[in-house]
Amino acid sequence: MVVRDHEQLSVVRQCALLGLARSSVYYHPQGPSAEELSLLRLLDEQYLETPFYGSRRMTVVLRQQGYPVNRKRVQRLMRQLGIEAIYPKPRLSQRHPDHQVFPYLLRGVSIKQANQVWCTDITYLPVLKGHFYWVAVMDWYSRKVLAWAISNTMEVTFCIEALQRALARYGSPQIVNSDQGAQFTATAFTDCLKAADIAISMDGRGRYLDNIFIERLWRSIKYELIYLTAFDNGLHLSREVNRWFDWYNRVCQPVCVKRGIVTWGTCLQTQ
Template sequence: MGKVTRRRYGAEFKAKVALEAIKGELTLAELSAKHGIHQTMIAAWKRQAIEGLASTFSGKAEAAVATGEAELTRLHAKIGQLVVERDFLAKASGRLSVERRRAMVDGSHPQLSIVRQCALLQISRSGRYYQPVGESEPTLALMRLIDEAFLDCPYYGSRQMMRHLHRLGHRVGRNRVVGLMRKMGLRAIYQKPNTSAPHPEHRVYPYLLRDLAIVRPNQVWCSDITYIPMRRGFLYLTAIMDWHSRRVLSWRLSNTMDLAFCTEALQEALALHGTPDIFNTDQRSQFTSLAFTQMLADANVRISMDGRGRWMDNVFIERLWRSLKYECVYLHAFETGLALHAGLRKWIGHYNTRRPHSSLGGQTPEEAYNEIGSTVSSLKLAA
């Protein structure tokens, strides 16, 4: 058996792939098939690129260049301490998933060999040579069936979902269903102990909407994330909605379930529509993160979070996902991220400006948000 050649990726190639991922025009499965790289590695490069851009503009790079001889002397004196910390971090990295640790291996590192990196990360070097493949057509078909069933029956857990798929003729095991539902971000609504927990280091805020009369726009905003199936892969969508008027204030697509597209949507909503009194979400790690909650705190917005497993606490945006998928996503089976973006923009524009709601007295969400419905009615009566 011949010697296996290690694939090394240069900085220019990584930057190119990361930029494509940031654009969000292709799913991770499509990028993986295009470049022959595992999806986890692409997601890691995207995250590193975003963090690198932030540090570029924060002045950290200039501070590092300006480090003087005194700083170097101090750093040399800490070599012994750093050796101890290195050993500690090597042990701590074992708590990360194998995929995340594999994505951390840098084949082009000038000082650490792949063998040494794998040893520090406590992973097998053979895993580096796995050839990635995109999601298969049968898998994507299963994910769509699960998504459709979950919209109708959000109380389905993995066991009930498995039985539902069996009735449709798909002989899949529970572990398979659990993995797909986790990938799609779906969780049954019933209460269950010690599950669907938020990030252990993030603060969870109390639910503030119980028995609260929501009677005006910008009194309460809400947000959520949903899975959007495509013909080849899938993307994630987040939206921010005004609770009273049901108007969609901002939205973003992403090929990874990261924090950036959530904070971008929040920034846009705050910039275009001011600030609400209360902002309500579920307990996802994206919404409990310090970056997200700090933006709300800086704007003097009170933070509210659903009870664990209680989809009814954020019911209106759940209804938005149902309408959006049945009336737009499932009807078109979009081929690319660009096509999906254009389709969502058209549907959300129609939903906001042309679709009347019975709960709003026949007004559209935009009319209810701008409180122009009563004025229009008065003018008609006067005429």
Template sequence: ERVRGSSEPDLQLEEAAAGRGDERFRGRHGSGEHRQRGAGRSSVPADRSVEGRKRFFGTKARQMSRAERRALVEREDPALPVSQQCRLLAVSRSSVYRRPAEVSEEDRAIMALIDRQYLARPYYGSRRMAAWLATQGHPVNRKRVQRLMRLMGLVAVYQRPNTSKPAAAHKVYPYLLGGLSIERVNQVWCSDITYIPMAKGFLYLVAIMDWHSRAVLAWRLSNTLGADFCIEALEEALSRYGGPEIFNTDQGSQFTSDDFTGTLKDHVITISMDGKGRCMDNIFVERLWRSLKYEEVYLNAYTSVAEAKAGIGAWLNFYNEERQHQSLGYRTPRQIYDEGLWICGRSALPTGCASPASRAGSESGEMLAFAHIPTGATANKGIDMEDLRSRI
């Protein structure tokens, strides 16, 4: 018995009370836990099915070209089996394992003839091209011409009925240059791709050009028709020269891809695209290709990519720095471009920033000096700074 008034605790009573409290606590906790588990099953939604994600991945993958999807397949130490990768990317396993056959010597000769004739007669389709090749001592059927023109990325220029619609992800933008007066540099840039024949094989060339000055701002070579080398050229031009107000291209899949148009949108550049089958909408780039091929490419049978890159790079440098244009008052594209930046000052670039050269000149308070490269025995006429100062 417990003695009244004693300060020593009754251990038995406390232990009994503690035991009953623990039981009550466990009972409340356990029942609450069961209620929470039950409520969780009724209120928390089940995990989302992976089928939706599979459909999303498949849809995005099918927006890429077949060659780009094949390039995504990993054959060396893959995380997924090759068969499963092919199924997700919608490509056949045979196309992944098969090594592409090299273009024959005869096909390369025919492709060189097709390229020359297409520059002079861009409206020749496969039928007329096959008939013309027969007159040149190459009797080939139309299907072979179609295959080679498709390989070269050539399409006859003529009005076609609107029998197909572009894919949802490859939006085609309207042509914005009709009736537009292009009077300053960095107002409109344009771009295009052309076929470059080699002694054993071929390449593709993309160039970014300023419409007003005809200056080539960036270029890239590639052995495939993917969008990557076009995006690289675009990013180089944007990093070196700012950006234009409008960028005009044709409706090729490289230029309508999300990556290419997304780069333009990120720099707040308005997108313009040629009408279907209207190569004259991008006439200055077409003239550049003609000059490049007749003055450089056709005169040199490149034996390697390095040789082609060196030859084309040297000619494009000559084109920018030394080749005088009658339409530009017998001045070079580089002179017109640099002069345009100087005249317009900070308003020349859509971003509101002057070029590095003009910014350095303005900060030092000195006029910009332009270095003119001599062509032939006489040098180009320098820019009359007094005349320019009076115009501003």
């Protein structure tokens, strides 16, 4: 570490000893610009409408709205959002060298009760001067959101936090389904599932419909809350999202079945 007011060593000498460029001492990292935040939001909104758009078509959309962006910038922003066009790709079975990817277990499975299958996913939520990532755990049958957590990074920790919160409150399901994101294939996350004797299911790469119910949840919260509100910071965002999820579980979560509306409570009573 360079000490600017060191009594014996000048900044130049300290940088030379540490092998640092002197300019790095005076560098102060800047947050994302207003334009970058606008681009992230527009990409996120467009992706909800057209999840099959890749970087080329996204570039065209942004240019039509007056943003002189190139494709490389759009690709970088899409990676930052964790989104990609949904279409079949070659070498779909290629796996992360350090993470195990599990097969999709829900094809042809009849899901007849609550706590049989859970699903989990991460989405991007913007605020005025940045953005956050939100993870949710949902019951597949009842559509109840069991737990959620917020983070300003994509580390696996907040995913584990949400999972453990759901397990502590509702017990263990038979299966948990997720995408193949690095957070869900991380050993720390899959070990939590294995320790609870839960079967692990993962979507095929680029298969949007494999986890459709939680994708619909993200669409709902973004159109009903996120895009209608200018959030000042993470605390404001967290407070309003918590309120929205409470409302969703109380009002929107019930599932239509042959004999009427089934809520989480009545789902559990039928088991």
